[in-house]
Each structure stands twice: as C-alpha cells, then as structure tokens.
Amino acid sequence: xxxxxxxxxxxxxxxxxxxxxxxPGVASAQSQALNVEIDQSARIQLRGQAGSVxxxxxxxxxxxxxxxxxxxxxxxGYGVTEVVVVDGLGRTxxxxxxxxxxxxxxxxxxxxxxxxxxxxxxxxxxPTMRSPNAGPSAxxxxxxx
Numbered sequence: 001x002x003x004x005x006x007x008x009x010x011x012x013x014x015x016x017x018x019x020x021x022x023x024p025g026v027a028s029a030q031s032q033a034l035n036v037e038i039d040q041s042a043r044i045q046l047r048g049q050a051g052s053v054x055x056x057x058x059x060x061x062x063x064x065x066x067x068x069x070x071x072x073x074x075x076x077g078y079g080v081t082e083v084v085v086v087d088g089l090g091r092t093x094x095x096x097x098x099x100x101x102x103x104x105x106x107x108x109x110x111x112x113x114x115x116x117x118x119x120x121x122x123x124x125x126x127p128t129m130r131s132p133n134a135g136p137s138a139x140x141x142x143x144x145x
Contacts, residue, residue, distance in 0.1 A: 032096065033080075033096060033097040033098070033099050034073065034083075034096045034097070034098050034099070035099045035101065036061065036073055036074070036075040036098060036099070036100050037075055037100070037101060037102065038075040038076070038077070038078060038100055038101065038102050039074070039075060039076075040074070040075055041064075041072045041073065041074045041075075042072065042073050043070065043071070043072055044070070044071040044072070044073060044085075044094060045069065045070055046068075046069045046070070046071065046085060046093045046094060047069075047093065048069070048087045048091075048093045049068035049069060049087060049088070050065065050068055050069070050071065050085045050086070050087065050093060051086055051087045051088035051089070051090075052085070052086050053065060053071065053083070053084075053085050054083070054084040054085075054086075055081060055082075055083055056081040056082040056083070057079065057081040058076070059076060059077045060075075060076060060077045060078070060079040060080070060081040060098065060100050061073050061074065061075060061076055061081050061083065061098045061100055062074045062076050063083060071085065071094075073098055075098075075100035075101075076100070077100060078100055078101065078102060079100055080097055080098065080099050080100070081097070081098050081100075082095070082096070082097050082098065083095070083096060083098055107119065107120060107121065108121055108125060
C-alpha cells in the first residue's frame with residue numbers, strides 16, 4: 001500500500017512540474033545574442049505579457065512595444081547591449097545580448113584626418129544623420145593639411 005501511495009505522490013509531483021513548465025507566462029530566457037544591423041529592426045515574440053522592458057544602453061538599441069507580447073529591437077548605435085523583458089510578477093520572459101553592427105551594402109565611411117562622415121549611398125551618396133558633420137558642408141569640407 002505504501003508503494004502505491006509513493007507512486008501516486010511521485011506522479012502528482014511530476015504532473016505539477018509539467019504544468020508549471022507549460023504555463024504560458026513562464027518562458028525561458030534566450031541565451032544566444034541577437035544580431036541587428038544599425039537602423040534596422042528585429043521582431044521579438046514573447047510567450048507571456050511584458051510587464052517591464054529594460055535596455056542596458058539605449059544609445060545602442062531601442063525597444064518598441066507593439067503589444068504586450070510583441071517587441072521590436074532597433075539598432076541605433078554600434079556596439080553590444082542587453083535587453084531584458086520581465087512579466088508583471090518579475091519573471092524573465094526574454095534576456096539577450098543585442099549586437100548592433102553596420103551592414104556593408106549602401107554605406108560608406110569617409111575619413112578626413114580624425115573626422116569621419118558616414119554616407120548612405122544608392123545612385124549617389126549623402127551624409128547620414130549619424131555623422132557628426134552631417135549636412136551639405138560635410139561632403140565639401142576641405143581635407144586637413
């Protein structure tokens with residue numbers, strides 16, 4: 001009789017653990033880095049409702065909350081930061097390093113001494129908003145002696 005009682009108790013504990021693991025609000029944290037190109041976005045679909053979103057360095061990445069389960073991470077500056085999303089009870093729904101790198105297509109960096117101008121190019125090139133010298137005079141600035 002005691003053996004049957006232990007088996008039932010063990011089965012109930014195992015069923016309870018499976019039930020907790022299957023609760024939609026409890027999602028495992030992501031361990032792989034998420035790569036996002038600068039000025040591009042990546043969608044994150046959560047398995048629970050976000051209560052808070054924490055961005056380690058908002059100069060590198062920004063997060064837009066579309067709804068309680070959908071976020072978009074946008075690359076703002078070159079580098080690595082971390083994004084953590086927790087639910088209303090403080091459980092981690094998402095945690096990952098965000099690596100923001102530049103895409104090679106349609107971009108050129110022009111160095112004049114220590115000054116750099118980043119250019120967005122298609123049929124012609126123009127300084128991007130990210131360049132400290134952005135504007136019409138940036139492309140025509142004389143080279144330092």
